[in-house]
Amino acid sequence: xxxxxxxxxxxxxxxxxxxxxxxxxxxxxxxxxxxxxxxxxxxxxxxxxxxxxxxxxxxxxxxxxxxxxxxxxxxxxxxxxxxxxxxxxxxxxxxxxxxxxxxxxxxxxxxxxxxxxxxxxxxxxxxxxx
Numbered sequence: 009x010x011x012x013x014x015x016x017x018x019x020x021x022x023x024x025x026x027x028x029x030x031x032x033x034x035x036x037x038x039x040x041x042x043x044x045x046x047x048x049x050x051x052x053x054x055x056x057x058x059x060x061x062x063x064x065x066x067x068x069x070x071x072x073x074x075x076x077x078x079x080x081x082x083x084x085x086x087x088x089x090x091x092x093x094x095x096x097x098x099x100x101x102x103x104x105x106x107x108x109x110x111x112x113x114x115x116x117x118x119x120x121x122x123x124x125x126x127x128x129x130x131x132x133x134x135x136x137x138x
Contacts, residue, residue: 011058014105022101037102038064040084046070049118056109077125096129104131 009017019030038057042065045053050070054062075083085095107115107130119127127134 009058009109011060014058014061017105018101022098033098034102035064036088037099039067042066043068043071044074044080049121052114053110074123076123077129099129103129107131
């Protein structure tokens with residue numbers, strides 16, 4: 009998938025009115041998500057993303073303690089000026105496309121590494137053992 013195809017998919021699936029809006033969302037989500045992921049999964053995902061998207065994703069180092077899924081959405085909303093609801097929609101759209109690019113096995117490993125709440129952001133059920 010090219011970066012242009014990624015943007016078009018995010019634009020369509022996220023119901024963004026313009027390509028520019030889709031690009032703004034992709035940039036914000038991937039830059040913020042790059043702070044959450046580390047190790048081999050970060051390197052493998054970087055290699056699977058289109059070059060422009062990979063540059064956003066890997067633009068900074070990951071944090072020591074990643075946020076929960078909901079914490080990630082709230083933090084991104086506060087930095088972008090969006091509401092939690094619209095930010096959640098954008099995150100889900102972008103990470104849904106990322107999951108398709110990553111493939112099932114890498115997506116599963118990514119979700120295993122992250123705290124609670126990310127599965128739904130990737131369009132998957134969050135199963136817990138209680």
